Amino acid sequence: MTTPVEVFRALHHGRAPQDPLVLPGPWDAASARVFEEAGFPALATPSAGVAASLGYEDGSTPADEMFAAVTRIVRSVSVPVSADVESGYGLPPKELVARVLDAGAVGVNLEDSEAGALKDAEAHAAWLAEVRAEAGDRLFVNARVDTYVRGVRDAEETIRRARLYVAAGADGVYPILAPPDHLPRLRASIEAPLNAVFHPDGPSLTELGRLGATRITFGPGLLHRTMGALRGVAAEL
Structure with a gap:
């Protein structure tokens, strides 16, 4: 029987360039159900x-509250869920992996x-190598590379870091906020x-895939769009 983490890992491989894996980002159980119902x-x-x-x-959510939120999201849907757990909340790898697995997530973002x-x-x-050793094949480890976030717009430094993390056992890399024109170089290296992260005023999902993105996420963007719609409802009321 195929496990959820095996299903999740397989979704990242064998994809056509114009067909990247699109992963919406739920912030609670209700939003998670909406995304699952959408297919x-x-x-x-x-x-x-x-x-x-x-x-x-x-960046200021207590670890206990973040893991509790992830647990509620995982419980509310039947599809695999990966969890952004920031830089690990200072937890040693053994405890971090145990808490992610207890929450029911099949993957992690680690920045x-x-x-x-x-x-x-x-x-x-x-x-990351310690996290990989603790997790074995039970988690998809997505290593976030924060060079662009921290003002280091050097693709070579991003590539250097990404290669180190892949060598340490990361399943994927996430150079967050990488300029779209850097994606082909990153993909090749x-x-x-x-x-890659999607922005409404940037390339389309398909174009991001053609530029080199295997997987596309949204950060808090979908929550922000929802809150914008809710403000309209509130103003109408």
């Missing part, structure tokens, strides 16, 4: 979206910056599924 094969929680739904600023600064890439790769 998406898997979901990926955004930490910023979950934080906003719980009344926190991005390489903390407190507004990039981590040492080699040290982060060593930490990194031997792992490449995650």
Whole structure:
């Protein structure tokens, strides 16, 4: 019998360039059900979206509340769910993996910056290797590369970090906010599924796939669009 993590991992491979894996980001159980009902094969929680739904600023959600939110989302749907757990909340790899698995998630986003600064890439790769060793094949590890977020717009540094993380056992890499024109170079230089973030004023989902994105996520963007619609309803009332 195929397990949920095997289903999730398989979704990242063998895709045509014009058919990237599109993973909406639910912030609670209700939004997760809407995305599942729309036919998406898997979901990926955004930490910023979950934080906003719980009344926190991005990056300040207590670990217990984040894991509880992920657990509720996973319980509410039958499709695989990957969880953004930021930089791991300072948990040792064994505890981090155990908590992600207890929440029912099949994957994680783990970022390489903390407190507004990039981590040492080699040290982060060593930490990812420990996470991989603890998780075995039970989690899809998506290594977020924060170079562009932190103002380092050097594709070569992004590639260097991504390669270190793939060598450490990451299943995929996520150079968040990479400019679309950098995607072909990143795709050609990194031997792992490449995650890109969608922006309404940027390339379409199909075009992002053609540029090199294997997987497309939205950060808190879908929550922001929903809140915009809700403000319209509130104003009408």
